[in-house]
Amino acid sequence: xxxxxxxxxxxxxxxxxxxxSCKASGYSFTSYDIYWVRQATGQGLDWxxxxxxxxxxxxxxxxxxxxxxxxRITSVSTAYLELSSLRxxxxxxxxxxxxxxxxxxxPWGQGTLVTVSS
Amino acid sequence: DIQMTxxxxxxxxxxxxxxxxxxxASQSISAYLNWYQQKPGKAPNLLIYAASSLQSGVPSRFSxxxxxxxxTLTISSLQPEDYGNxxxxxxxxxxxxxxxxxxxxxx
Numbered sequence: 001x002x003x004x005x006x007x008x009x010x011x012x013x014x015x016x017x018x019x020x021s022c023k024a025s026g027y028s029f030t031s032y033d034i035y036w037v038r039q040a041t042g043q044g045l046d047w048x049x050x051x052x053x054x055x056x057x058x059x060x061x062x063x064x065x066x067x068x069x070x071x072r073i074t075s076v077s078t079a080y081l082e083l084s085s086l087r088x089x090x091x092x093x094x095x096x097x098x099x100x101x102x103x104x105x106x107p108w109g110q111g112t113l114v115t116v117s118s
Numbered sequence: 119d120i121q122m123t124x125x126x127x128x129x130x131x132x133x134x135x136x137x138x139x140x141x142x143a144s145q146s147i148s149a150y151l152n153w154y155q156q157k158p159g160k161a162p163n164l165l166i167y168a169a170s171s172l173q174s175g176v177p178s179r180f181s182x183x184x185x186x187x188x189x190t191l192t193i194s195s196l197q198p199e200d201y202g203n204x205x206x207x208x209x210x211x212x213x214x215x216x217x218x219x220x221x222x223x224x225x
Contacts, residue, residue: 035214045154045162045205045216061213095161102168103209104152108161 002026004096004109011115017084020112022096029077030054033099036070036081038092039111046092050099051079086116120144120208124217132225137193139220141206146186150210153182153191156219157202165204166191198224 007021022034036048049060051070058070069082079096093111100106121144131137141151149169154162164173166182169189179194193200201224206217 044218045207047212047214047216050212059212097161100167102152103150103214104164104167104173105154105162105207106164106173108163111161 002098002107004098004107006094006096006109006112009113009115011117012086014087014116014118016086016116017082018086018114019080019082020094020096020114022079022081022109024077024079024098027098029072030074034070034072034079035097035099035105036068037095037097037105037108039095040089040092043092048081048094053079083114086114088116090114091116119213120147120210120215122206122208122215122217124204124206124220126220127218128221128223130223130225131196133196133198135196137196137200137222139191139204139206139222141184141189141191141217143187143189143208143210147208147210149185150208151182151184151189152207152209153180154205154207155200155202156205162205196222196224200224 003025005023010018030053033050038046051058053072067084072079095108095111097105097108123142151169153166156162165176170182181192183190203219205219
């Protein structure tokens with residue numbers, strides 16, 4: 001079945017960077033965009049951007065520009081999210097998700113908790 | 119950015135009740151509107167796409183309607199497993215944006 005499996009929880013200090021992985025299986029990885037969405041504890045969903053795994057093209061939400069990088073390695077069907085200059089407000093669960101042609105999102109990865117604390 | 123506003127922010131209903139959640143966009147988004155359910159500690163799950171199309175595997179008690187700026191998610195007969203937070207999301211343009219969520223509790 002179509003599945004996205006993410007890397008485990010991370011604890012980082014302010015100013016550091018974090019890289020989260022998302023391994024796809026059950027479908028052609030290069031045929032669908034990958035979105036990244038984050039959710040702070042008890043809060044709503046915040047779309048960070050998209051990546052086209054076929055050609056590596058990306059688009060980032062304005063508020064993350066300059067701090068976020070989305071990449072992939074097609075040979076292992078894995079997408080990556082890197083967020084730099086971390087601050088406490090970046091503490092959240094980070095989800096990868098497959099974007100359907102309608103730009104609806106299905107399925108989602110299980111989420112990766114990133115905690116930023118000194 | 120397109121702002122998405124959901125109401126109510128929370129509701130409590132009994133099994134068998136008809137439940138309606140509304141979502142309003144800050145500008146017309148045609149039918150580029152999706153609905154998700156998220157249970158505590160889990161990732162969201164797609165229920166409805168393109169405003170009114172039922173995602174495969176989703177029970178038929180869920181339905182969506184609307185176009186332009188006003189949209190509705192309806193649960194025709196609330197079931198015990200229908201608890202959680204429900205979110206609308208516009209995919210008319212980027213950045214994609216979500217509503218603030220509606221928390222549904224089962225009485």
